[in-house]
Amino acid sequence: xxxxxxxxxxxxxxxxxxxxxxxxxxxxxxxxxxxxxxxxxxxxxxxxxxxxxxxxxxxxxxxxxxxxxxxxxxxxxxxxxxxxxxxxxxxxxxxxxxxxxxxxxxxxxxxxxxxxxxxxxxxxxxxxxxxxxxxxxxxxxxxxxxxxxxxxxxxxxxxxxxxxxxxxxxxxxxxxxxxxxxxxxxxxxxxxxxxxxxxxxxxxxxxxxxxxxxxxxxxxxxxxxxxxxxxxxxxxxxxxxxxxxxxxxxxxxxxxxxxxxxxxxxxxxxxxxxxxxxxxxxxxxxxxxxxxxxxxxxxxxxxxxxxxxxxxxxxxxxxxxxxxxxxxxxxxxxxxxxxxxxxxxxxxxxxxxxxxxxxxxxxxxxxxxxxxxxxxxxxxxxxxxxxxxxxxxxxxxxxxxxxxxxxxxxxxxxxxxxxxxxxxxxxxxxxxxxxxxxxxxxxxxxxxxxxxxxxxxxxxxxxxxxxxxxxxxxxxxxxxxxxxxxxxxxxxxxxxx
Amino acid sequence: xxxxxxxxxxxxxxxxxxxxxxxxxxxxxxxxxxxxxxxxxxxxxxxxxxxxxxxxxxxxxxxxxxxxxxxxxxxxxxxxxxxxxxxxxxxxxxxxxxxxxxxxxxxxxxxxxxxxxxxxxxxxxxxxxxxxxxxxxxxxxxxxxxxxxxxxxxxxxxxxxxxxxxxxxxxxxxxxxxxxxxxxxxxxxxxxxxxxxxxxxxxxxxxxxxxxxxxxxxxxxxxxxxxxxxxxxxxxxxxxxxxxxxxxxxxxxxxxxxxxxxxxxxxxxxxxxxxxxxxxxxxxxxxxxxxxxxxxxxxxxxxxxxxxxxxxxxxxxxxxxxxxxxxxxxxxxxxxxxxxxxxxxxxxxxxxxxxxxxxxxxxxxxxxxxxxxxxxxxxxxxxxxxxxxxxxxxxxxxxxxxxxxxxxxxxxxxxxxxxxxxxxxxxxxxxxxxxxxxxxxxxxxxxxxxxxxxxxxxxxxxxxxxxxxxxxxxxxxxxxxxxxxxxxxxxxxxxxx
Numbered sequence: 004x005x006x007x008x009x010x011x012x013x014x015x016x017x018x019x020x021x022x023x024x025x026x027x028x029x030x031x032x033x034x035x036x037x038x039x040x041x042x043x044x045x046x047x048x049x050x051x052x053x054x055x056x057x058x059x060x061x062x063x064x065x066x067x068x069x070x071x072x073x074x075x076x077x078x079x080x081x082x083x084x085x086x087x088x089x090x091x092x093x094x095x096x097x098x099x100x101x102x103x104x105x106x107x108x109x110x111x112x113x114x115x116x117x118x119x120x121x122x123x124x125x126x127x128x129x130x131x132x133x134x135x136x137x138x139x140x141x142x143x144x145x146x147x148x149x150x151x152x153x154x155x156x157x158x159x160x161x162x163x164x165x166x167x168x169x170x171x172x173x174x175x176x177x178x179x180x181x182x183x184x185x186x187x188x189x190x191x192x193x194x195x196x197x198x199x200x201x202x203x204x205x206x207x208x209x210x211x212x213x214x215x216x217x218x219x220x221x222x223x224x225x226x227x228x229x230x231x232x233x234x235x236x237x238x239x240x241x242x243x244x245x246x247x248x249x250x251x252x253x254x255x256x257x258x259x260x261x262x263x264x265x266x267x268x269x270x271x272x273x274x275x276x277x278x279x280x281x282x283x284x285x286x287x288x289x290x291x292x293x294x295x296x297x298x299x300x301x302x303x304x305x306x307x308x309x310x311x312x313x314x315x316x317x318x319x320x321x322x323x324x325x326x327x328x329x330x331x332x333x334x335x336x337x338x339x340x341x342x343x344x345x346x347x348x349x350x351x352x353x354x355x356x357x358x359x360x361x362x363x364x365x366x367x368x369x370x371x372x373x374x375x376x377x378x379x380x381x382x383x384x385x386x387x388x389x390x391x392x393x394x395x396x397x398x399x400x401x402x403x404x405x406x407x408x409x410x411x412x413x414x415x416x417x418x419x420x421x422x423x424x425x426x427x428x429x430x431x432x433x434x435x436x437x438x439x440x441x442x443x444x445x446x447x448x449x450x451x452x453x454x455x456x457x458x459x460x461x462x463x464x465x466x467x468x469x470x471x472x473x474x475x476x477x478x479x480x481x482x483x484x485x486x487x488x489x490x491x492x493x494x495x496x497x498x499x500x
Numbered sequence: 501x502x503x504x505x506x507x508x509x510x511x512x513x514x515x516x517x518x519x520x521x522x523x524x525x526x527x528x529x530x531x532x533x534x535x536x537x538x539x540x541x542x543x544x545x546x547x548x549x550x551x552x553x554x555x556x557x558x559x560x561x562x563x564x565x566x567x568x569x570x571x572x573x574x575x576x577x578x579x580x581x582x583x584x585x586x587x588x589x590x591x592x593x594x595x596x597x598x599x600x601x602x603x604x605x606x607x608x609x610x611x612x613x614x615x616x617x618x619x620x621x622x623x624x625x626x627x628x629x630x631x632x633x634x635x636x637x638x639x640x641x642x643x644x645x646x647x648x649x650x651x652x653x654x655x656x657x658x659x660x661x662x663x664x665x666x667x668x669x670x671x672x673x674x675x676x677x678x679x680x681x682x683x684x685x686x687x688x689x690x691x692x693x694x695x696x697x698x699x700x701x702x703x704x705x706x707x708x709x710x711x712x713x714x715x716x717x718x719x720x721x722x723x724x725x726x727x728x729x730x731x732x733x734x735x736x737x738x739x740x741x742x743x744x745x746x747x748x749x750x751x752x753x754x755x756x757x758x759x760x761x762x763x764x765x766x767x768x769x770x771x772x773x774x775x776x777x778x779x780x781x782x783x784x785x786x787x788x789x790x791x792x793x794x795x796x797x798x799x800x801x802x803x804x805x806x807x808x809x810x811x812x813x814x815x816x817x818x819x820x821x822x823x824x825x826x827x828x829x830x831x832x833x834x835x836x837x838x839x840x841x842x843x844x845x846x847x848x849x850x851x852x853x854x855x856x857x858x859x860x861x862x863x864x865x866x867x868x869x870x871x872x873x874x875x876x877x878x879x880x881x882x883x884x885x886x887x888x889x890x891x892x893x894x895x896x897x898x899x900x901x902x903x904x905x906x907x908x909x910x911x912x913x914x915x916x917x918x919x920x921x922x923x924x925x926x927x928x929x930x931x932x933x934x935x936x937x938x939x940x941x942x943x944x945x946x947x948x949x950x951x952x953x954x955x956x957x958x959x960x961x962x963x964x965x966x967x968x969x970x971x972x973x974x975x976x977x978x979x980x981x982x983x984x985x986x987x988x989x990x991x992x993x994x995x996x997x
Contacts, residue, residue: 007515008508018504299846300838341797349793356914360921367928417853420917424857427921431864431928435935439946442939449936 058191059157062495063184070185070194072319076312077184079323080122094129095119098458103365105461106372106453107399110275111283112142114465115472123183123324126151131176131484134472138479141172144245148172149200150230153186154179156199164201165244176483177490188226196222200229206249223303224289231304231409233260233287235269255290257404257422261397275465277375279392284403291408295415307334326410353416357405360423364402366452367430371395374437374450381444391440394433401426555688556654559992560681567682567691569816573809574681576820577619592616595955600862602958603869603950604896607772608780609639611962612969620680620821623648628673628981631969635976638669641742645669646697647727650683651676653696661698662741673980674987685723693719697726703746720800721786728801728906730757730784732766752787754901754919758894772962774872776889781900788905792912804831823907847910854902854909857920861899863949864927868892871934871947878941888937891930898923 067074116134236245270280327334455461564571605611613631733742767777824831952958
């Protein structure tokens with residue numbers, strides 16, 4: 004056996020070499036361990052190429068030349084095949100799935116068409132195609148474009164916010180041609196996240212908050228909250244303008260928003276059957292999300308819907324905004340160490356349990372509207388109906404708040420359950436009172452549930468002639484839309500790149 | 501600078517000493533790392549002292565001589581100060597908190613007294629003290645003792661299961677004197693967990709399951725499920741015997757158990773006001789737990805209610821069975837890396853959201869019973885009332901299933917929300933029908949909500965004379981119970997240790 008001494012004999016440098024090599028290896032091992040443990044830190048994206056295009060540039064393809072990976076992943080929002088238990092493929096016709104909704108929205112445009120939205124890439128096509136926007140002149144204001152395009156902040160800079168909201172929806176058809184894209188969430192100078200829509204800033208100001216003081220992590224949700232929220236068109240602010248407003252002044256819970264609407268005397272429409280002054284909830288995704296455990300733990304929208312991915316050794320944010328159920332490995336499994344199928348079945352289980360009672364509430368609301376109509380038909384007085392209609396309004400507001408959001412039952416299952424149960428309770432209150440009013444009008448037997456087991460039957464029941472709407476829409480798409488596209492395309496030729 | 505070579509010169513043993521020392525240190529470091537990472541593995545408790553007492557030994561103090569740490573921690577179940585938002589201290593009088601419950605249980609012993617149970621240590625005192633067990637002869641069968649004492653398996657071996665259940669509750673007063681303890685869950689020979697009560701084994705057999713095939717981790721919940729479950733007294737099995745039975749044959753969900761009761765034509769009691777054939781849910785803790793995410797992730801009851809602790813370098817199971825909210829560090833925080841106050845506020849938030857609608861359901865049920873009584877008083881026919889009473893039965897079953905369990909709103913908040921909403925829906929169905937029946941009997945105005953804002957008023961409202969029950973109970977505790985204790989104590993002197 005040779006001793007270490009013998010091995011080193013005549014080689015004083017060898018001992019030091021071994022020592023120093025060991026020091027370096029240990030140091031590198033430490034760095035590796037640190038890198039593994041804190042891999043999130045890598046996520047900070049430091050590369051910011053020099054931007055030569057205008058801050059108003061609405062074409063994502065132009066931004067995409069500098070950010071090819073983000074742009075390529077954004078283009079995947081064109082993909083319409085995605086995973087969801089209740090929505091097997093894109094553009095599910097929700098009125099076909101639940102013809103009850105036609106009755107719930109009788110007298111309102113949603114009873115004509117309510118289909119699942121597709122990815123952001125299709126935002127402009129989808130808003131042109133829906134029967135709700137009609138043709139020329141449109142029954143809707145330009146406010147309806149607000150969330151659909153990066154042409155919107157460009158135009159708002161030209162016309163002012165109120166100027167943008169003015170006029171009917173068809174009057175800006177040739178101006179707004181680019182679907183939701185880069186400029187909606189990013190500042191062209193710094194590439195930082197920024198809020199391009201005034202409604203969110205105004206809503207935060209109404210709560211006494213300052214958008215310039217929010218953290219980067221909050222911004223990763225707030226850019227989404229520019230659109231994925233409850234809103235209404237305030238027509239009292241400026242004469243003749245449907246001013247986009249988030250009803251957040253009292254807070255963002257279902258009751259706080261309802262209180263806001265009570266205080267401002269707002270009503271979306273008068274129900275065609277029950278004559279109730281109705282509220283329509285608009286996808287209050289962010290509000291519901293705020294009440295859930297993920298928000299409570301500091302998770303942002305982007306963490307799950309736009310998780311970090313790696314490609315060619317580069318880590319970047321996946322701009323293929325989609326359901327995390329399509330992307331469990333990069334979203335859920337960053338924190339949850341369970342199998343994909345297990346995690347998905349947990350989501351479905353929550354949805355099932357909530358859907359069960361949401362459908363009960365829907366059915367009770369159909370009965371409420373039909374029973375109230377019968378009461379009116381039999382000669383009920385305003386005084387007899389006042390409390391009843393108020394309960395119907397509250398019940399349907401709760402149903403809509405729980406049903407209209409994307410992913411509500413996942414984002415905050417206990418809160419959504421609470422809202423649905425509250426809705427059932429208001430519906431029962433309305434129905435008990437209706438039974439008494441009907442009995443006082445000599446009708447003391449059950450009002451038959453209408454035959455509305457298909458969308459067509461339900462639309463006929465509420466007196467809608469879809470044939471006419473469909474024909475007008477087809478003609479509009481074939482004649483008007485190509486003109487819009489041409490005019491828009493000519494206009495964009497003048498943009499400097 | 502001296503080279504390593506020079507240092508080692510003339511000392512060949514020194515190089516090898518440094519090398520071997522390094523090997524040993526690295527090996528120990530590896531063991532330390534492994535110990536830290538897999539500390540759960542330590543939890544296996546290998547020490548099994550030689551047991552000299554009988555397998556039927558009911559006195560936990562005797563077992564405690566061999567397992568002092570477990571016994572000492574078990575004794576802490578005598579502590580009655582514990583944390584809960586709704587139950588600030590032990591033995592909360594639930595009827596005082598919610599006098600509505602008195603009306604819901606009119607005609608049933610629970611309307612006399614329903615107080616929060618204390619720790620296992622008090623099980624015998626509590627069952628003697630409650631007005632529900634009465635005095636001599638008791639209105640209850642011996643079956644009521646089943647979950648209260650390790651004297652029960654001892655007696656069952658002597659009398660057989662059905663023999664044990666026979667006779668009124670007071671007839672075994674001197675036999676059952678030790679509160680819930682060691683022998684209820686442990687086998688005296690192996691100290692392994694074992695099922696000492698036939699009802700659970702019979703229920704699993706009815707589902708086609710074999711208790712001998714379950715895993716150790718399942719046993720860490722099943723020993724609790726001997727008692728913390730929905731059960732009923734089957735009086736059809738053996739003439740004159742209230743045979744303790746878990747209604748699990750169809751499954752353990754609220755609907756599956758309801759279906760079982762429908763199929764077997766079971767009713768706990770006839771409601772004193774509405775004449776509804778009622779079901780009483782008995783703390784279905786295990787059933788609700790099974791539907792929650794903790795069960796789904798393989799967590800057992802003991803993991804949170806009896807977490808491992810260390811004392812004097814020894815790791816053992818904490819037998820101070822209690823709310824994990826009292827013990828967040830050893831229970832929740834083993835998995836959840838959030839601050840204690842944050843975790844507790846999350847639990848309270850779920851409870852609040854569910855409690856809101858549970859109280860609505862309670863209030864609607866009071867109205868149901870009162871309105872049904874009015875209908876009967878006005879001359880309603882059995883035929884008119886049949887469907888209404890069935891809806892009341894279903895509504896209250898759902899209320900009770902959600903309210904009776906310990907910690908339900910935490911164990912499975914979405915499931916409990918679902919059940920409560922279902923209950924509200926059945927209550928609304930009953931009330932709408934009741935409004936029609938009442939109108940047909942010339943009563944078409946709202947039936948006033950009773951003045952039951954205190955327990956005393958509610959008990960007077962349902963015709964209960966508490967004074968008599970209280971006086972009888974006091975006399976019973978002063979005269980009969982000391983006789984039971986003496987007789988029991990004499991008997992135990994004959995036990996060999």
